[in-house]
Amino acid sequence: MVTAAVVEKPSTAEELARRLHQAAESGSAVVPVGGGKAAGMGGPPLRCDVELHTTGLDRVLEHSQADMVVSVEAGITLETLQAELGKAGQFLPLDPFNSPGHTIGGLLATGWTGPLRQRFGSARDFLIGIRVALPDGHLATAGGRVVKNVSGYDLMKLHFGAMGSLGVIVAASFKVFPRPLHDITVETRNDSMEAAWDASARALELPLLPAALELFSDGRVLARFFGSPDAVNRMVSELGWKQAEASAWGEHSRRAPESWARIAVPRNELRGVLSGLPAGAQWWASPGIGIAHWMFDGDSEKVRSARVAAEAAHGSLVLMGARPDVTRELGAWGTPPTTLELMRRIKHAFDPEGILNPGRFVV
Amino acid sequence: MALATSVVDELRRIVGRESVIDSANDLRIFERDASIEGAVPDAVVLAATTEEVAGVIKVAAKHHIPVVPRGAGTGLSGGAVTIRGGIALQVTRMRRIEVDPVAQTAVVEPGVVNQELSLVAASHGLFYAPDPSSQKACTIGGNAAENSGGPHCLYYGVTTNHVLGMEVVLADGSVHWVSGDAPDRVGLDLCGVLVGSEGTLCAITKIKVRLLRIPQSVATLLAAFPTIETASHAVSAVIARGIVPAALEMMDHMTVGAVEAHYHAGYPVDAGAVLLVEVDGIAESTRELMAAIRKVLEENEGYALREAETPAERELLWAGRKGAIGALGRIKPNYYLHDGVVPRSRLPQVLSAVGEIGEHYKLPVANVFHAGDGNLHPNILFDLRDREVLPQVEGAGEEMLRAVVELGGALSGEHGIGLEKSAFMPWVYSPDDLDAMQRVKRVFDVDGILNPGKIFPDPSRKHVHLAGRTGLAVEAKWW
Numbered sequence: 001m002v003t004a005a006v007v008e009k010p011s012t013a014e015e016l017a018r019r020l021h022q023a024a025e026s027g028s029a030v031v032p033v034g035g036g037k038a039a040g041m042g043g044p045p046l047r048c049d050v051e052l053h054t055t056g057l058d059r060v061l062e063h064s065q066a067d068m069v070v071s072v073e074a075g076i077t078l079e080t081l082q083a084e085l086g087k088a089g090q091f092l093p094l095d096p097f098n099s100p101g102h103t104i105g106g107l108l109a110t111g112w113t114g115p116l117r118q119r120f121g122s123a124r125d126f127l128i129g130i131r132v133a134l135p136d137g138h139l140a141t142a143g144g145r146v147v148k149n150v151s152g153y154d155l156m157k158l159h160f161g162a163m164g165s166l167g168v169i170v171a172a173s174f175k176v177f178p179r180p181l182h183d184i185t186v187e188t189r190n191d192s193m194e195a196a197w198d199a200s201a202r203a204l205e206l207p208l209l210p211a212a213l214e215l216f217s218d219g220r221v222l223a224r225f226f227g228s229p230d231a232v233n234r235m236v237s238e239l240g241w242k243q244a245e246a247s248a249w250g251e252h253s254r255r256a257p258e259s260w261a262r263i264a265v266p267r268n269e270l271r272g273v274l275s276g277l278p279a280g281a282q283w284w285a286s287p288g289i290g291i292a293h294w295m296f297d298g299d300s301e302k303v304r305s306a307r308v309a310a311e312a313a314h315g316s317l318v319l320m321g322a323r324p325d326v327t328r329e330l331g332a333w334g335t336p337p338t339t340l341e342l343m344r345r346i347k348h349a350f351d352p353e354g355i356l357n358p359g360r361f362v363v
Numbered sequence: 364m365a366l367a368t369s370v371v372d373e374l375r376r377i378v379g380r381e382s383v384i385d386s387a388n389d390l391r392i393f394e395r396d397a398s399i400e401g402a403v404p405d406a407v408v409l410a411a412t413t414e415e416v417a418g419v420i421k422v423a424a425k426h427h428i429p430v431v432p433r434g435a436g437t438g439l440s441g442g443a444v445t446i447r448g449g450i451a452l453q454v455t456r457m458r459r460i461e462v463d464p465v466a467q468t469a470v471v472e473p474g475v476v477n478q479e480l481s482l483v484a485a486s487h488g489l490f491y492a493p494d495p496s497s498q499k500a501c502t503i504g505g506n507a508a509e510n511s512g513g514p515h516c517l518y519y520g521v522t523t524n525h526v527l528g529m530e531v532v533l534a535d536g537s538v539h540w541v542s543g544d545a546p547d548r549v550g551l552d553l554c555g556v557l558v559g560s561e562g563t564l565c566a567i568t569k570i571k572v573r574l575l576r577i578p579q580s581v582a583t584l585l586a587a588f589p590t591i592e593t594a595s596h597a598v599s600a601v602i603a604r605g606i607v608p609a610a611l612e613m614m615d616h617m618t619v620g621a622v623e624a625h626y627h628a629g630y631p632v633d634a635g636a637v638l639l640v641e642v643d644g645i646a647e648s649t650r651e652l653m654a655a656i657r658k659v660l661e662e663n664e665g666y667a668l669r670e671a672e673t674p675a676e677r678e679l680l681w682a683g684r685k686g687a688i689g690a691l692g693r694i695k696p697n698y699y700l701h702d703g704v705v706p707r708s709r710l711p712q713v714l715s716a717v718g719e720i721g722e723h724y725k726l727p728v729a730n731v732f733h734a735g736d737g738n739l740h741p742n743i744l745f746d747l748r749d750r751e752v753l754p755q756v757e758g759a760g761e762e763m764l765r766a767v768v769e770l771g772g773a774l775s776g777e778h779g780i781g782l783e784k785s786a787f788m789p790w791v792y793s794p795d796d797l798d799a800m801q802r803v804k805r806v807f808d809v810d811g812i813l814n815p816g817k818i819f820p821d822p823s824r825k826h827v828h829l830a831g832r833t834g835l836a837v838e839a840k841w842w
Contacts, residue, residue: 179605
């Protein structure tokens with residue numbers, strides 16, 4: 001049973017590490033909190049004695065414009081960081097749903113991505129350094145501030161998507177990108193899903209791939225092209241779709257359903273898995289990546305069978321937000337990976353008392 | 364120390380009599396990789412299947428014998444050297460390739476040669492992006508173990524960005540798949556940690572990689588500059604203009620001379636430095652980008668700009684770049700190559716430091732490197748027959764790395780820490796940082812049988828010359 005938690009909001013990484021250590025010493029369960037935008041993700045916490053907020057750590061530590069590298073504290077919001085980078089004509093290609101208000105630490109801990117993953121990959125691909133507070137009170141750094149680095153183990157990968165189960169991310173460095181020379185958004189509306197899937201497949205066969213391509217369960221397809229003007233214009237004219245407002249992407253990223261799930265499968269399986277969802281299901285998908293987000297109604301039986309289909313396709317269905325009874329009944333994550341035992345040993349090496357986010361993640 | 368006969372027999376029962384090498388003469392072939400230091404293994408096992416790899420590791424675990432996975436032996440940091448003896452686990456017989464053209468992926472065994480994968484994928488219009496200069500020889504297994512790079516990683520990313528999953532054998536001989544077909548696997552990203560772990564956490568037996576479509580249009584440009592410094596500024600200027608080329612490579616005067624003598628590719632031998640720039644995409648984008656790049660280079664003292672007009676000309680320009688280190692053999696028979704990375708804007712500073720260090724030690728230094736990434740490759744040239752020279756070479760290399768670290772850089776961009784740089788890890792990581800890495804090591808390999816003596820500093824082994832300057836070079840600067 002979760003009881004009312006003590007709220008801590010340290011303003012330095014050292015202080016955060018100290019608070020974490022104190023909690024660990026007294027066996028208190030700690031739930032790290034950033035912007036709270038992914039609070040619905042994962043299993044319901046078994047215990048929560050201390051809410052450890054990172055929002056007091058909100059500085060840009062260094063933005064080296066010429067090197068296109070930025071180091072920030074974990075509690076900075078994505079919007080604040082983008083505003084800073086924008087002054088130099090640069091950006092971080094992250095456009096998660098349920099925006100605005102995500103913190104960088106939260107995005108790394110949850111591994112959330114958005115449509116631009118089509119072109120830029122996930123933050124896993126451009127995260128170049130990380131600093132993490134561990135339950136023993138130490139601050140451990142991995143990676144650095146250069147764009148290419150094989151000095152020691154890539155612990156960035158270990159913490160990315162780990163839901164704060166191994167430590168609390170306090171700072172991170174990224175490779176950033178120049179704003180595209182040209183940026184055009186186009187859309188097409190289709191009468192049938194058949195036609196919509198075909199349209200998106202055609203866009204993904206273009207010689208210059210879209211930077212983002214989203215397919216919606218109402219038959220709409222939204223595509224975005226980055227690049228040199230002539231190249232982008234040629235792709236747009238080959239597609240023949242009508243131009244749309246760039247603000248469509250901002251609207252898209254503000255989607256915040258109450259009950260939703262992420263379906264992640266090999267991209268050539270996505271169409272089959274989505275066509276098996278209940279009639280009238282509302283979802284949006286990145287067909288070039290193999291990810292869809294499904295806004296399901298409360299019926300857990302339907303979610304269960306969709307998960308069976310996703311897992312049969314070697315993928316997963318993860319609850320991003322759901323009624324607590326649904327999450328408890330279905331489990332947030334689905335069938336655990338075959339390497340679960342190994343993951344548990346890693347968890348134990350960093351958090352032997354199991355005080356970090358107990359119950360929330362698979363370890 | 365030779366392995367006990369009973370152990371050799373156990374190994375032979377797994378892989379067959381002919382596939383275990385234990386005669387002193389034959390073992391010497393496996394003494395080295397492409398770095399300086401060597402050590403003869405006690406036995407070499409040529410494994411052909413995952414089951415054989417697992418069997419060999421089980422035997423090693425039972426008897427506490429070190430195991431060092433080995434591919435083509437082209438590594439530059441001593442990763443494949445059996446410094447504590449034991450078994451060199453040779454995987455070059457494992458070379459199956461299965462391309463899935465619909466999913467645009469391939470599953471390959473670790474002994475597949477990098478270039479071979481792209482050649483096979485080409486029949487489906489696909490290619491494998493990471494392209495180390497040794498790609499004609501190096502294996503994908505070694506690439507994954509070292510998280511290798513290559514010239515085209517500027518745009519496309521390094522090996523870890525292209526590995527979707529792996530089949531691995533752990534220190535207890537158990538076999539596992541980590542990650543795989545779908546994005547966003549559930550649980551910890553073990554695959555991400557194992558890529559680049561230099562054979563110290565697992566042996567890799569299959570690698571699932573992403574393949575990309577071969578671009579329709581490629582443009583390659585060679586430009587001369589009066590000095591390394593002007594070329595470095597041009598590199599920063601191109602990127603600052605918002606252009607990230609597919610590749611952006613630099614060669615200095617000494618390298619250009621050697622390359623031109625060897626390849627006759629039309630490199631301008633009078634130049635202080637040359638840049639090799641490549642963009643790819645569709646015809647419209649390469650034309651527009653190349654026009655913009657030409658303008659930036661000319662504004663930054665670039666001259667003798669020459670664009671490859673035919674695929675053969677492009678091949679020749681790249682042959683010069685990728686074969687540059689071999690061509691340096693015209694100057695001296697041996698080289699010692701470092702791999703530090705600095706923030707791109709620090710290139711002029713670090714290159715002038717590298718030059719001064721070379722002069723101080725009276726050693727020729729040739730630079731050929733991935734300028735767009737800030738990834739240096741200073742080649743210290745020497746003749747190993749001159750026995751006195753080796754400590755000088757190592758001293759110069761160490762000072763160069765120190766200069767890299769003091770400018771906020773990293774010890775290695777794509778070659779790995781291995782043996783040669785393990786003593787320098789405390790320059791960039793605090794004891795707490797290293798302890799976090801050691802925890803991971805202990806989870807995977809508590810007895811320390813997998814590639815022992817690598818990555819982590821071993822004070823008993825290597826003397827750090829710059830003793831007075833050890834300790835974190837970038838302390839409190841990171842944050």
